[in-house]
Amino acid sequence: GGNIADGQAKSASCAACHGAAGKAVNSIYPNLAGQNADYLALSLHAYKKGDRSGGQAGVMQAFSSSLSDQDISDLSAYYASLTPLK
Amino acid sequence: GGNIADGQAKSASCAACHGAAGKAVNSIYPNLAGQNADYLALSLHAYKKGDRSGGQAGVMQAFSSSLSDQDISDLSAYYASLTPLK
Numbered sequence: 001g002g003n004i005a006d007g008q009a010k011s012a013s014c015a016a017c018h019g020a021a022g023k024a025v026n027s028i029y030p031n032l033a034g035q036n037a038d039y040l041a042l043s044l045h046a047y048k049k050g051d052r053s054g055g056q057a058g059v060m061q062a063f064s065s066s067l068s069d070q071d072i073s074d075l076s077a078y079y080a081s082l083t084p085l086k
Numbered sequence: 087g088g089n090i091a092d093g094q095a096k097s098a099s100c101a102a103c104h105g106a107a108g109k110a111v112n113s114i115y116p117n118l119a120g121q122n123a124d125y126l127a128l129s130l131h132a133y134k135k136g137d138r139s140g141g142q143a144g145v146m147q148a149f150s151s152s153l154s155d156q157d158i159s160d161l162s163a164y165y166a167s168l169t170p171l172k
Binding site: 024027028029030031033034035036037038039042043046049051052053054055057083084085086 | 128135170
């Protein structure tokens, strides 16, 4: 399973677009706060595998390419733990 | 732009997985309530174009294939208008 504290420690790159509190800095990016951890992990694996293209997918593929399975679990647990902000 | 009421009227198929209040019924699906409308629209267009594959993308491609640009705008406005639930 994912470790929330470890996920937070690994989230600096994510925060540039998705916000320090998981509230995206631009509406073309998704908010991550309170999203389901299972879905977040599936999405990161999909980007890493190249299953998503177009739009910002290239950026996400580049970032996710360096993430281990544990990194993905930790990041997903961290963002799922945050309170969603509208 | 999107019309919230029209989006709600068109959301029955979405609710089966993403929940009547935009809170997904299974953690492998994303919550949609309070997500950014621009991101939701980009995602639906990406599924419709076939830019996402793997996992549940086939299901989303099938659903989104019948959506017009206006449908996508309306659905995105509707889900963005809902209060996010953790």
